Amino acid sequence: MAVKSSELYRFLPMRIDDLNMVHNLEADSYQFPWTKEIIRDCILYNYDSYSVFFGDKIIGYIISKISYPETHILNLTVNSKFRNNGIGTSLIQLIIDDARIRNSKDIILEVRTSNASAQSLYKKLKFEIIGLRKDYYECKEGREDALVLKLEL
Numbered sequence: 001m002a003v004k005s006s007e008l009y010r011f012l013p014m015r016i017d018d019l020n021m022v023h024n025l026e027a028d029s030y031q032f033p034w035t036k037e038i039i040r041d042c043i044l045y046n047y048d049s050y051s052v053f054f055g056d057k058i059i060g061y062i063i064s065k066i067s068y069p070e071t072h073i074l075n076l077t078v079n080s081k082f083r084n085n086g087i088g089t090s091l092i093q094l095i096i097d098d099a100r101i102r103n104s105k106d107i108i109l110e111v112r113t114s115n116a117s118a119q120s121l122y123k124k125l126k127f128e129i130i131g132l133r134k135d136y137y138e139c140k141e142g143r144e145d146a147l148v149l150k151l152e153l
């Protein structure tokens with residue numbers, strides 16, 4: 001029987017053993033990556049996080065904090081070679097499902113105003129723009145604003 005490529009991805013709760021691979025992917029993916037210590041603390045403090053494995057390699061992850069009434073998605077990253085395969089969508093869907101089960105009322109996240117591809121993904125998932133955080137992110141020259149997006153559950 002043929003194996004679909006989507007069956008080769010395994011979505012697992014993030015563990016401390018994942019730290020080095022998650023941090024390497026973070027460093028490869030952003031101009032201003034999170035430090036290893038920030039990611040370590042998210043794992044140790046039981047943030048709601050998943051790693052995506054392709055074989056024994058981590059090719060994506062999501063870090064969020066599910067709470068009542070509000071859930072916050074803090075980081076979503078997919079290896080550039082694996083993008084546009086639905087992995088980002090599946091990671092967000094995992095958090096939406098967990099948040100609903102835990103009675104969260106909505107999910108919020110921030111996204112750079114320049115990040116058109118991520119904004120398009122969130123729009124597809126029915127997130128709506130609810131605000132703007134001025135100078136929220138570091139950027140090469142000065143600071144960049146963040147759009148605040150919300151999904152009502």
Ligand SMILES: CC(C)(COP(=O)(O)OP(=O)(O)OC[C@H]1O[C@@H](n2cnc3c(N)ncnc32)[C@H](O)[C@@H]1OP(=O)(O)O)[C@@H](O)C(=O)NCCC(=O)NCCS
Pocket residue numbers: 029076077078079082083084085086087088089090110111112115116117118120121122124
């Ligand atoms: C944002 C990101 C996580 C999406 O992951 P992904 O696995 O490619 O996402 P999916 O395959 O589930 O969804 C792809 C969707 O993204 C959007 N998208 C992707 N590339 C795009 C592009 N070049 N232009 C416009 N929209 C784009 C589309 O909505 C697309 O949906 P479609 O295939 O139905 O058109 C990934 O691009 C990434 O890691 N980017 C760098 C880190 C980042 O920006 N993270 C988000 C920070 S807020």
